[in-house]
Every structure is written in C-alpha cells, then in structure tokens.
Amino acid sequence: MRSLSRTLERATLRDIALVCLADALVGVSFGAIGVSGGLPLWVPVAMSVLVFAGGAQFAAIGVVLSGGGVIAAVATGLVLNARLLPFGFTVAGVLDGPRWRRLLGAHLLTDETVAFTLLQPDRPRRRAAFWLCGLALFVVWNAAVVLGAAAGGFIGDTDALGLDAAFPAVLLALVLPSLADRRTRNAALFGAAVAVAATPFLPSGLPVLLALAGLLLAGRAPSDREREPTAERDQATERDQAAGRKPVRGGAPTAGEPRVELAKEAH
Template structure:
C-alpha cells in the first residue's frame, strides 16, 4: 500500500506541476507588458517564486503603481506561505542546512495542497507530494516564464489573449476541490463578496488580505477533518 500511496502522490505532483507551470506563460507576458525586461522577469520568478505574489507585483506596476507599492503588495500576498510552513512542519521535520532552505523556497500553494491531500497517517506520501510538487512547479514555472517573457513583446495586449485572467483561474483551480462542504462554500462566498466590494475602492492587495481575514475568522477554532474526534 505504501508504494501505491507514493505513486499516487507523484501522479498528483506531476499533474499539478504541469498545469501550474503553464501559467508561467501568462506571468512572463504580463511582466514584460508591465515594464520589466526578460532578465528582471526571470530574477523575480526565481527569487520570489510565489505565483500570487509575482502576479500582484507586476499587476501593481502595470496599473501605474510605484515599485515600493508593488513590493508591499507582493509581500502581503506572500505572507500566506509562512502559515503553510507551520502546517508542514510536522511533515518535513527533521531537516537542516540546504534542504531546509530549499524547502522554504518551494513551500507554495501547490506543494502544500498536494502534500496535505495525501493520507494524514502516511508521512512518506506527504513528503513525496511536497518535494515532487515543489521542485516540479519550480522547474516548469521558471522555464515557461522565460518563454512567456520572450513572447510578451509580440503578443500585444495580454488581455486580448485572456492572459490577464490566468492568476484568478489558477487560484480557482486550486481552491475548487476543497469546496465540497457547505461551510467551505459559505466561507469562500463571503470572502469573494468582501474582495469584490473592496476592489474598486481599496489599494491593490488589500482586497486579497481582507478576503483572507474572513477565512481566518471563520476557521478560527474550527478543527480540521482529521482532528475531529471519532
């Protein structure tokens, strides 16, 4: 059974890596359209490596915002990865040196989701899901980002190709499988309403943080499924 669990984790990781990596095409094109060159786009992707934060950064620049506003918004959106680390700590311990630093770099939405989607009593499957997804997305995302950046100047307005909606589509694809319960659907709906209401009046990045706050308040003290007593 252990081998089956590992194979399943690897299959999940591969499919998620390829699907997520494809969105790098959109990011590369949007980054160039926002005023960054190919090398700056690649550096941002390699060092930040958080799709939501990267899209937030180039989104602020593309909307006419200054670099400090772009950095602040990107940082706020990226704070969520620190919370992922808390949930993944029992899965990845013990770990030191370069492995620890590398694990921090690839702690993202997708690696966290695939790791925690594995059976909670199968630590090896969870670790496999995390590493295979994190490294897979890193390689695919950065490689395809370069392609998007190189093509960006030839695509014209990214909105004409629907690439401006890629970030929202990526987040929806990640969240959708977790909306099976009515409670999750209600929280997601409330968060969406708050974000939409604030978008016309709040600075870029604030609606996302407000929506996250709604989810945090709703989930405070609510046990995870595997923590519910039998």
C-alpha cells in the first residue's frame, strides 16, 4: 500500500481519501437501512464483502424490504451492475499478473476506481490509482457497513440524514475535470439526457446502461499529433523562428521556402 501511495501525487491521494470518507457515510446508511428494516446484521455485512457494489446492494435491499423475493433482488443487482462490464474493458490494461490478482481486481472494480484510474497520465500511475483506491474503498466500505448495521436500531430514519446524496456528489466531482473537453462534454450531456428521459419508463439500472449511447458523440480518438501538448508545439515553433526557419506542419518544406543549412544553426 505504501509503495502504491508513493507513485501517486499528493492531490490524488487527498481525493481518494475524500472519496473514502464520502463512501463511508453511504456505507453507514446502507448498514443502518438493512438492520432497521428487519434484516439480521450479518446480511448487509455479507453483501458488502461478497458483492461490494453500493448501488446494487441498495437496490437488492430495497427489493427485499419491499416484499420481493431473493431472485428478484439478485436480478435487480445484476442489471444495475451491468454498467461495470464496459468499465472492465476500459481498465483491463492495469489488471495484469496471475489469475487471482485479476479476479481480485475485478471484485474491486467500482465507479470510483475507474474514475481515478482514467485520470492518471501513464500506466504505472493508473495501476497504482486502481489498486490503492480499490483496496482503500473495500476496507472503508465494509467497516462503515458494520458500524451502520450495529447502530441500525438507533439511527431511525436514515433518509432524514441525507447520506444518500454523498455518493452521487462524489461521482459528479470526479467527472467534472473531464468535462472540459468538448467531445467528452457533449457525450456526457447526451447520455445524461437519454438516462433522464428513460427513467420514468424503465426499471432501475437500465437508464444508466442507455446513457452509454453518449459514446456515439465522442467521435474518433485524437491522433498522436493532436495529443501533443500545446506548450511543446509552441516551444518548437519558437526554436524554428529563432533559427530563421518557417514552421513546417506537413513534414517537408513547400516549394519556394528557404532551406536552412545545419551549419547555420551552429552560429
């Protein structure tokens, strides 16, 4: 864990800690809702260890507490967690190594771990962000669920505390920096519009899957030239101008452009 934290910047470590704090509040709420609704303490605790998916756990508990069967609860959780399938393909590059490690990584796959992984600029940092965030969230979430379940009889109305707002607020804070790119922003807005429009007509979880239609507006991936930092291009242009050359964008100089000999650059 310490070696992973050394790979990441301090700001990333701070953000992971804040996400863990927010998820702890949600975990306390989940444990309290389960026990105060009449479930044994071990049920929300076992779900948190074996499922480790907050949204799916809330959905399954909601089905059970409203009188639904186990099969309906499991089906609801599976539908809601189906969004993690494309997430898994996105971060598959960091889940290398033996099979047990890949299986553990798949279990730790959450919205938060994917968000932090995609924010990192290179593969070592992406790997460190995934494992550090995933392991920290797993420990914090399960500890919070145990605490909430133990205090379930004393909290009473958990909705009055507003703990359910912490989870979407965290996700919104994570995606905001990515919305600076116009392509990403258009895709996110279109996907959100599709999800909101489908919410009154479809079961919980399906509108989130339909939001993936926003990827159609993401367009092609930028080329290597487009990904080159603007500052580096500007510095290259300044060097060309200082050497008396015109910046060449297409490779070879066009007809009529003076060619500067390498001997002149030495002066």
